[in-house]
Amino acid sequence: MFKAFLPLQIQTGGASLHVLKGGAGEPLLLLHGYPQTHVMWHRIAPRLTESFTVILADLRGYGDSSKPKGEPDHSNYSKRVMAQDMIEVMSQLGYESFHVIGHDRGARVLHRMLLDHGKRIKKAAIIDMVPTYETYATVDKAFATAFYHWFFLIQPAELPERLIAGQAEYFLHNTLKSLSRDISVFTPEALAEYVRCFSDPATIHGICEDYRASASIDLLHDEADLQQKVQCPLLVLWGTNGFLGRHYDILAIWRERAEMVQGYGIPSGHFLAEEAPEETYHALQLFFSQG
Structure with missing residues (x-):
């Protein structure tokens, strides 16, 4: 899926990150979401290399x-x-300034990057x-029903870890299906990679810790920065x-959180890069190519 990309393993202050690099042009970092890896970009990233140097990274706790x-x-x-991880990755690759795309959990990392390293x-x-x-x-019954995993994954270790490990592939498939139009939108190759990584007990623990952090220390950091707005141009x-x-x-x-925001909805479920790759690619290509 990423034949033209160079695989790298980059050591940061607290983790060893699996990174792929390909293309030429201005640097563009892509951050994935739950329960996926960098593979979620396989329908978009190769095309973006025609205009950008594309860097794909697995977040700590995910993928490889x-x-x-x-x-x-x-x-x-x-x-x-996790944002500091990515700043260190880009610094080691020689990029002091760059563009970033984040989906789902990767977008939460990106939001913190924009506040701490804008x-x-x-x-x-x-x-x-x-x-x-x-x-x-603003959580309500509808949100808690649709995103029940938010409240399951934050339970103390090792309750969710042990329960998920017993049926890891089933849990993964159920999550993907519940948030997408249909699990058939995921290619067999991508799905196999998600299953491979998600079947590792260490990955399950890392994912739970990601969510536990979001329900605790991340909220403290976010509350302290509620009045701070994103300064760079932002596409949503x-x-x-x-x-x-x-x-x-x-x-x-997002207009309450950023100074320069544009965006719109795309006919898709949660996984835009795999459910609606054409529309998503064109939106990203246009935004990042504009002067």
């Missing part, structure tokens, strides 16, 4: 990146630390994500058939 054991306060899976990021795109603080502040995309697109006024929410 390292999966440190969570700290008692979950701080080593805070979005601040001067490093030229333009950013957030795909199908509402800020974590906003989500927890969402799936009009997905829960977030139906439940929130996503553009209005």
